[in-house]
């Protein structure tokens with residue numbers, strides 16, 4: 549299989565029904581290998597349901613998802629091997645060390661000892677936690693813990709990484725640090741990323757293209773710039789005339805969904821500041 553295929557995602561006419569309720573209503577889109585796609589939408593739009601189907605956690609009612617040439621319907625285990633997942637909630641074990649958390653996941657994925665050691669070393673380096681390898685997770689700052697969980701999600705070298713609200717709850721410094729890490733992982737390793745977020749600045753900072761979902765339907769999919777231009781009267785960058793404000797992704801979001809953005813907490817809550825230089 550070529551590298552291009554290994555990191556690609558195809559979502560074809562995907563439907564999810566819970567009883568009579570259609571939470572996802574025939575969504576189709578593709579993500580190219582190495583692309584970073586943002587998934588935006590108001591609460592209840594169907595983002596999590598879509599991601600849970602794409603990550604083989606929830607059966608698809610109709611349609612198909614193919615990741616790296618592997619069907620979620622017919623080969624969910626194959627999909628699980630090809631993808632990494634960063635859940636919204638922090639799920640690392642606080643009573644284990646950084647290294648132990650990584651090691652458990654590496655073993656779960658069946659990585660043999662030499663590859664396990666190599667992968668752990670590379671990732672500890674990548675997420676800048678070498679100096680914390682023996683630290684108990686409960687002693688880490690929120691930002692460090694999130695970086696550990698990013699490393700954990702990549703322990704088996706997946707070509708595709710799903711991230712559910714990767715920086716929610718982090719303080720501003722930690723958020724930017726996680727953004728920088730994700731950008732570097734994408735740039736240097738070509739990892740395809742699909743991330744859901746409630747933060748327009750995050751989508752703008754990280755995502756090559758942005759998909760907006762509302763009431764189970766894909767209502768827009770394009771680059772941030774093109775989305776801004778597509779809003780009536782939308783102006784970006786140098787096109788902005790003096791005295792006029794540029795169109796923001798917030799404006800785009802309101803235009804396509806009729807909702808104002810929820811969950812705007814770039815100041816974070818409760819995760820504590822970074823404890824390191």
Ligand SMILES: Nc1ncnc2c1ncn2[C@@H]1O[C@H](COP(=O)(O)OP(=O)(O)OP(=O)(O)O)[C@@H](O)[C@H]1O
Pocket residue numbers: 566569571589590591592593594595596597598
């Ligand atoms: N297991 C379930 N049974 C019934 N309805 C469900 C189930 N899971 C989700 N839903 C419904 O499907 C719709 C989409 O929910 P989903 O969690 O995917 O939205 P979301 O876009 O991720 O929202 P949020 O941003 O709040 O996380 C909602 O109306 C939700 O109540």
